[in-house]
Amino acid sequence: MMQWETVIGLEIHTQLATRSKIFSGAPTAFGAEPNTQACAIDLGLPGVLPVLNAEAVRLAVRFGKAIGAEIARRSIFARKNYFYPDLPKGYQISQYELPIVGEGRVEIVLDDATVKSVGVTRAHLEEDAGKSLHDDKLGGGGYSGIDLNRAGTPLLEIVSEPDMRSPKEAVAYARKIHQLVRWIGISDGNMQEGSFRVDANVSVRPRGQTLFGTRTEIKNLNSFRFIERAIQFEVERQIDVIEGGGTVVQETRLYDPERDETRSMRSKEEANDYRYFPDPDLLPLELDVAFIVDAVADLPELPDARRERFHIQHGLGEYDASLLTGSRDLADYFEAVVAATGEPKLAANWVNGELAAALNRADVEIAQSPVSAAMLAGLIRRILDQTISGKLAKQVFEAMWAGAGDADQVIRAQGLRQITDSGQLEPMIEAIIAANPDQVSQYRAGKEKVFGFFVGQVMKESKGKANPRQVNEILKRKLAGDP
Amino acid sequence: MQNKSIAEMAADLRLRSYSSVELTRHYLERIARLDPGLNSFISVAAEPALAAAEHADRAIAAGTAGPLAGIPIAHKDIFCTSGLKTSCGSRMLDRFIAPYDATVVERLAAAGAVVLGKTNMDEFAMGSSNETSYYGPVRNPWDPTRVPGGSSGGSAAAVAARLCAAATGTDTGGSIRQPAALCGVTGIKPTYGRCSRWGMIAFASSLDQAGVLARSAADAACVLDEMAGFDPRDSTSADVAVPDYVDSLDEEIAGLRIGLPKEYFGAGLDGRVAASVHEATKELERLGADVRDISLPNSPLSVPVYYVVAPAECSSNLARFDGVRYGHRCEDPRDLEDLYKRSRAEGFGAEVQRRIMIGTYVLSAGYYDAYYLKAQKIRHLIADDFQRAFEEVDVIMGPTAPTTAFPLGAKMDDPVAMYLNDIYTIATNLAGLPGMSIPVAPVDGLPVGLQLIGNYFQEARLLSVAHRFQRATHWHLAAPEGFQ
Secondary structure, three states, rough: OEEEEEEEEEEEEEEEEEEOOOOOOEEEOOOOOOOOOOOOOHOOOOOOOOOOOHHHHHHHHHHHOOOOOOOOOEEOEEEEEEEOOOOOOEEEEEEEOOOOOEEEEEEEEEOOOOEEEEEEEEEEEEEOOOOEEHHHHHHOOOEEEEEEOOOOOEEEEEEEOOOOOHHHHHHHHHHHHHHHHHHHHOOOOOOOOOOOOEEEEEEEOOOOOOOOOOOOEEEOOOHHHHHHHHHHHHHHHHHHHHHHHOOOOOEEEEEEEOOOOEEEEOOOOOOOOOOOHHHHHOOOOEEEEEEHHHHHHOOOHHOOOOOOOOHHHHOOOHHHHHHHHHHHHHHHHHHHHHHOOOOHHHHHHHHHHHHHHHHHHHHOOOOHHOEEEEHHHHHHHHHHHOOOOOOHHHHHHOOOOOOOOOOOHHHHOOOOOOEEHHHHHHHHHHHHHHHHHHHHHHHHHOOOOOHOOOOOOOHHOOOOOHHHHHHHHHHHHHHOOOO | OOOOOOOOHHHHHHHHOOOHHHOOOOOOHHHHHHHOOOOOOOEHHHHHHHHHHHHHHHHHHHHOOOOOOEEEEEEEOOOOOEEOOOOOOOHOOOOOOOOOOOOHHHHHHHHOOHHHHHHOOHHOOOOOOOOOOOOOOOOEEOOOOOOOEEEEOOHHHHHHOOOOOOOEEEEOOOOOOHHHHOOOOEEEEEOOOOOOOOOEOOOOOOOOOOEEOOOHHHHHHHHHHOOOOOOOOOOOOOOOOOOOOOOOOOOOOOOEEEEHHHHHHHHOOOOOHHHHHHHHHHHHOOOOEEEEOOOOHHHHHHHHHHHHHHHHHHHHHHHHHHOOOOOOOOOOOOHHHHHHHHHHHHHHHHHHHHHHHHHHHOOOOOHHHHHHHHHHHHHHHHHHHHHHHHOOOOOEEOOOOOOOOOEEEOOOOHHHHHHHHHOOOOOHHHHOOOOOEEEEEEEEEOOOEEEEEEEOOOHHHHHHHHHHHOOOOOOOOHHOOOOO
């Protein structure tokens, strides 16, 4: 049985968070009525000319810096020529031979907590095309509609080296880039709205072979799950083709999430000859040092550095540190909790545990969390001073999430304060012992498991408020027959 | 009235010798009477012109008038004009009305100029005879059986026939200078980037430049003063201060070093045209200039380089005319491909299609390096030739076109013969330099143009040299029979 190795490279199109388009003053906001956010330039009317949006350049420079890449002091815009109804000029303005961002690297953390470095070949600026709407979405009649609101939206296309070796690695890399572009504030990364789209180049080769196999390109994957599923399917398909005696054809394929398969879109022979050439309407983009320095001046501490710092400064494991640096908001949140409690471990457990689960269930971002960092810190303080038990804390957290106020308010309102008064606990425990003579005999006969039964009874009687450590101590003493 | 200079007309308007409305009516009447024999206009905008004239008269009375207030001009139909059809000489845009004005149009309107209409042109500015226009050929006022040159042939013929005081034009490979030469008018193509290309329908973006056709250098200076300047809407427009061209018209000519490139006087040049050009340079010598021979060794490569670069850019620039959003669309397309193919086949004429195909070919995978890249390299060599020459001379001169106006139809079946009309003008565009054509002694009653080429942003010098020459000669004053 032949052992196969998978080789994956990704091209990621991320929409840059500018207010206006890359070559016109029209707004970029998502969700407007069709064709209300396209000006004469976006429509490609005769005689119009592009003028480069400096903000898009600034954001591209930030990305370059964040992946340790060389920023090209001189880059060139080129025309990529092809006909399509939602491409108004008959060409897309992109960058070809001299992109603005050169080679860089990012680190991804794999499931086994090992760190892998993935090469970024380049990143270049380009404009997005419009959107075609076909018959079914227009109420029939055999028509296609074109919405040019999207046309001219600034994109940064980030091209990786073929460094990924499994669908999981590809997803980890895509997540990493997604984390990074949001972290440095150059894109909202919204995948539903198409602000972050992935093309995957996939090939397989016999393990040990250095030559790459023939690759196929899967276009427009817009969720991390689809990236993984589509690549997984494609890898299996290619292996089946080769093991069945066939050869993989270089082509562009589309992933159909409903049938969980990829389908051929066009072969190499049908591929466009894009006839790239430098756009004569735009002079070469020359960046001076001051512009670059200014663009990166307020770059925040980057995720890898922060992850490393969490590891060293807060003593977190690679896994926790990696989770907590998933987004800048999350990392900030965590550090705010640590600052207020001085307990990184407990803070990490709560943020990655209860809070993450609640955010996940409600499908909201950390910035929208109803439990603020200060509120979570307040809760942790009450655990530390033994006002409440860890178990009760979960109940308090849920109440805070539901909007019942901060930890102290919830504890007071629901009377959740732990019973640590032995004057209250001892009579309660004595009564329980007296009411269960059989169990007492069993315990005294050496059946220690019965101890749990008593703890349960005490907790039930105290409505969970009894301090567990104290309950243990008193129970042991009383069951042993000591006063 | 129509033989007065723009400065004289402006003075008359300010003295109320006549109103702009009267002047405009006069030109509209001439157009109605004389243009049917020339076909120099695609659209005449009588009502808007009279409204603009009235507005100009009021502004003059109020003392708020711009420098060109009330002066009737025409725009080449390549400049977008809001509310008035902009066809670019093509069936493709036969019904296209732009929702905006070109910067050049906007600036001249702000200066108070009155727009009489839009002039005929070779389709998408591709041609040297005005015969590729969807609206039919323009006839040369000096001999209606002959071409006016192109692509700004309508503007040149209209100015020569005194149907407007001046007209705008564009020049990608000689499209202002060659028709100016063939029609006996003064034409200037400024430095690339001097005038904004915003709203000017692109043929070859790295070569296209707006300019003026007028009856004299002084008139051209009046108009160019208002057109030139940086425009933030055109990334290739030059942010370089614009001198006052009218103010600098009277610069001394004494000591001016003029270079005659030997490559511009070789085989292919009509001997009588050469003689006329030499006679003109002798006149300039008499005025104190120092004339010497120079060489531009790479200039013979201009035509082949141009016919790679210009079609390459045009093949991409004209891709937007796809029948989807505006412009000609074929009837009942079967599918998308059919829509594209028939809309473009029907909307574009033969010459435009030829250039789109050449351009598509030279940019194709496997040919790009051999054609486009190589052409760009030679383009640099051609530009370097000029810079070496300008170390020795101030202005380069030679013939504008190899012959006088040729008969209609004479070169339509031979594209290469047609392309060779621009053999002396193309290098200027490839280098981005300013160039000019002024009338000199005619040959057999047909106009001959002297070409002047200056270094970057030296339009003022070209205009002043031309002005000095025109003060000493009378060739520019001659009007064709029937149009005086």
